[in-house]
Amino acid sequence: AQKITQTQPGMFVQEKEAVTLDCTYDTSDPSYGLFWYKQPSSGEMIFLIYQGSYDQQNATEGRYSLNFQKARKSANLVISASQLGDSAMYFCAMRFVTSGTYKYIFGTGTRLKVLA
Amino acid sequence: GAGVSQSPSNKVTEKGKDVELRCDPISGHTALYWYRQSLGQGLEFLIYFQGNSAPDKSGLPSDRFSAERTGGSVSTLTIQRTQQEDSAVYLCASSQTPHSNQPQHFGDGTRLSIL
Numbered sequence: 001a002q003k004i005t006q007t008q009p010g011m012f013v014q015e016k017e018a019v020t021l022d023c024t025y026d027t028s029d030p031s032y033g034l035f036w037y038k039q040p041s042s043g044e045m046i047f048l049i050y051q052g053s054y055d056q057q058n059a060t061e062g063r064y065s066l067n068f069q070k071a072r073k074s075a076n077l078v079i080s081a082s083q084l085g086d087s088a089m090y091f092c093a094m095r096f097v098t099s100g101t102y103k104y105i106f107g108t109g110t111r112l113k114v115l116a
Numbered sequence: 117g118a119g120v121s122q123s124p125s126n127k128v129t130e131k132g133k134d135v136e137l138r139c140d141p142i143s144g145h146t147a148l149y150w151y152r153q154s155l156g157q158g159l160e161f162l163i164y165f166q167g168n169s170a171p172d173k174s175g176l177p178s179d180r181f182s183a184e185r186t187g188g189s190v191s192t193l194t195i196q197r198t199q200q201e202d203s204a205v206y207l208c209a210s211s212q213t214p215h216s217n218q219p220q221h222f223g224d225g226t227r228l229s230i231l
Contacts, residue, residue, distance in 0.1 A: 033217060045159075045207065047219035091158060101171040102214045104149070106159040 002027045004094050006107035013082045014115050020067070021077040021110045023092030033095040034075040036066065039109070040088040048090075051075055082114045118142075120223035122208050128229045131200060137193040137226045141210030148191050149220060150183055151207040159207065165191060166214055195228075203230045 003026040013019035025034065036048040051059045051066045059066040067076040079086055092107040121140040129135055141148045150162040162175045165185040176183070180198075185191040195202055205227050209220035 035219065037222075043205070044224055045209070045220075045222035047221070050217050050219060052217055093159075099172065102164060103172070103175070104161045104164075104220075106151075106161070108158040 002029070002094065002096050002098075002103075002105055004092055004105050004107040006092055006110050008110045009108075010111045010113070012113050012115055013079075015084060016081055018078060018080045019082055019112065021079070021090050021092075021112065023075045023077065023107060025073050025075060025092075025094050027073075027094065027096050029096045029098070031097065034066070034068070035093040035095070036064070036075075036077045037091045037093060037106075038086075038088045039091065045091075049077065079112075084114050084116060087112060087114045120208055120210050120221055122206075122223035122226050124226055125224060126227045126229075128231065129198060130231050131198060133198055134194065134196045135198055135228065137195075137206050137208075137228070139191045139193070139208030139210075139223060141189065141191070141208070142221055143189075145210035145212055145221075146188065147211045147214040147218070147220075148185060149209040149211075150191070150193050151209070152177075152204045153207055153225070154204045162193070164214060198228075198230045200230045203228055 005024045032053045034051045038046045049061045049064045051068045063080045065078045089109045091109045095104050123138045149164040151159040153159050167188050168185050180196045183193045205225040207225045209222045211218040211220045
């Protein structure tokens with residue numbers, strides 16, 4: 001069965017440092033998509049970055065990059081030069097197809113706290 | 117509108133009552149999704165619509181839950197005979213299509229509290 005695992009319930013990082021948030025996944029479907037979302041304390045979900053299973057290059061979006069290791073089934077999010085505004089919950093998600101329909105599963109999230 | 121709009125933002129109701137949650141997606145987005153987020157938890161995928169059609173309803177927690185979408189736009193999630201375990205934030209999202217690289221844009225959610 002498809003599964004997303006985020007093993008870090010909470011992380012701290014010093015402002016201006018880089019931080020890696022872990023995400024591992026499990027699927028037998030060769031075609032899938034991996035997403036990272038940010039949820040600040042205000043509650044809205046904000047899309048950060050996407051990686052397709054067939055993409056050869058690791059995705060990057062500004063300070064966000066996705067360290068995609070397909071053989072290890074990991075899709076870690078790297079945030080460079082952390083800012084205080086990066087403090088939030090971060091969710092890893094996977095889109096897959098089962099029985100001809102799309103489904104999405106989310107991990108349990110990692111709460112990141114950026115320290116001044 | 118500019119973003120996904122959900123109403124009401126908060127709903128408090130007594131156990132056993134029916135509730136209806138509304139989602140107005142971004143104009144032109146054909147795919148619409150419903151999720152449930154319980155306190156301190158991740159998102160639980162409930163259902164998605166492609167146009168007015170929901171290909172798979174197996175994510176709905178029980179037969180008390182139903183959803184519909186009309187005109188390829190507004191969607192309603194209905195919970196009948198609410199139970200306390202239904203208390204959660206219900207999030208709606210939309211995307212241009214349900215296909216792989218399309219990110220979902222989320223609304224602010226409806227916080228549902230069952231007394």
